[in-house]
Amino acid sequence: MTFSRLGLGSAKPATDSRYAARALHAHKVYGEGETAVVALDDLSLDLPAGEFTAIMGPSGSGKSTLMHCLAGLDPLTSGQAFVGDTDLATLSDRDRTLLRRDRLGFVFQSFNLLPTLTAEENITLPADLGGRTPDSTWMATVVGALDLGDRLAHRPSELSGGQQQRVAVARALINRPDVVFADEPTGALDTRAGTELLNFLRSVVDQLGQTVVMVTHDPGAAARADLVVFLVDGAIVETLAQPSRERVLQVMGRLVG
Numbered sequence: 001m002t003f004s005r006l007g008l009g010s011a012k013p014a015t016d017s018r019y020a021a022r023a024l025h026a027h028k029v030y031g032e033g034e035t036a037v038v039a040l041d042d043l044s045l046d047l048p049a050g051e052f053t054a055i056m057g058p059s060g061s062g063k064s065t066l067m068h069c070l071a072g073l074d075p076l077t078s079g080q081a082f083v084g085d086t087d088l089a090t091l092s093d094r095d096r097t098l099l100r101r102d103r104l105g106f107v108f109q110s111f112n113l114l115p116t117l118t119a120e121e122n123i124t125l126p127a128d129l130g131g132r133t134p135d136s137t138w139m140a141t142v143v144g145a146l147d148l149g150d151r152l153a154h155r156p157s158e159l160s161g162g163q164q165q166r167v168a169v170a171r172a173l174i175n176r177p178d179v180v181f182a183d184e185p186t187g188a189l190d191t192r193a194g195t196e197l198l199n200f201l202r203s204v205v206d207q208l209g210q211t212v213v214m215v216t217h218d219p220g221a222a223a224r225a226d227l228v229v230f231l232v233d234g235a236i237v238e239t240l241a242q243p244s245r246e247r248v249l250q251v252m253g254r255l256v257g
Contacts, residue, residue, distance in 0.1 A: 008026040019082075020179045020211035021070045026079040028065055028234070036234065039065040040076070041234035050209040052202065054222040055230035056248070057058045063215045064183055066231065070213070071104055071181045073232070084178055105172030105180040109187040111164045113156040113171075119163075120152035123170045127147055134174055142170045146200060162193030173210075180204070182214040186221055198224045203217050219248040230255060 001185040028040035039062045047053050047070075055063045068074040069081050072088045081088045083103060088096060100106075105126075113122045123143070127134040143149055146166040156164050165185065172180050186194035202224050204210040214225065222228045231250055233242065238251055 007019075018049060019046045020084065021047045022080075022082040023066065023070060024080040024082070026066070026069060026081060027077050028062075028074070033243045039142055039234050040069065040079075042079070043231075043235055045210070045229065045236060047127050047211065047213055049178075049211050050205065051227065052205040052212045052225040053214070054225035054228045054243075055213065055215045055231065056217065056222055056228055056252065059229040062234035063231050065234075067181050067183060067215050071179075072100055079240060088128060101130055102175060103178045105175070105177040107165070107168050107180065107182040107185045109184040111161075111168045111188070113154070113164055113167060118153050118155055119148060119159065119167045119237065122156070122167050123148075123152075123174055124172060126175050130175070138176065139174065142173050144168050145203070160193075162196065165189055165193065165197055165199075169197065172206050173204070179211045179213060182212060184216060185214065186216070186218060194218075194221070219245045219252065222248045 022042055023045045026043045030037045030039055041060045043066065046146065055066060065074065068078050072081070072083070076089070083099060086099065091099065095229045114125070117125070124134050145151065146169060148163070148166055148170060151163055152161060165188070186197055190199060198221055201212050201214070205212055214221070216222050223243050223245040225243060226241070228243045228248060230237055230240070231240040232255055235253065240247060240251060
């Protein structure tokens, strides 16, 4: 399940910016006073364009909060979050919504498909909301690579979990976004479907220069990334380039030990 077999070859990264997303002295606090919880603690991170980054850490380490703040889903308490060169704090609520629709893609563990829409309608929804007609060649490429051609008329209830997640990935890619944010994308899948999904995300990065940022607890999934960032208590404690499952397990063992 790769783009190379479709004859597309390589392509320019989705953005010309050196970094697809960045956090600068990011601080996020939930609650106030004695009940305040620090989710991100003066965290700075550059996410290179055209690469696959995995974010890992123990439960409550702030990994999902970091992703949500980088994607403009949750505002920082202080510090800055950028998509490309755009400082999210400078945008109005409407402009943040448009940025998420037009420049970002999202894949969640729960799929988040609309049950009344067909697979095709779910895939094209971001383009439809923007009043655009999806590029037919790109649509065919994504659908073909994800092996969804004979499932486009089916509603989510008529699809397996793996098929639903592939529809969600196709939806995330339909606008050719600057960044795809994936939050535990294999968590609800069996081993085979999860492996196929990771193979596809890897191909998206390698063949099309797409940027993928994935939150995961799975060392095997993290090993597919170019870089793994480890969080503890809202701070980066280690990074691992060219990871293997064994090296990821070693780091995680130190962090939770």
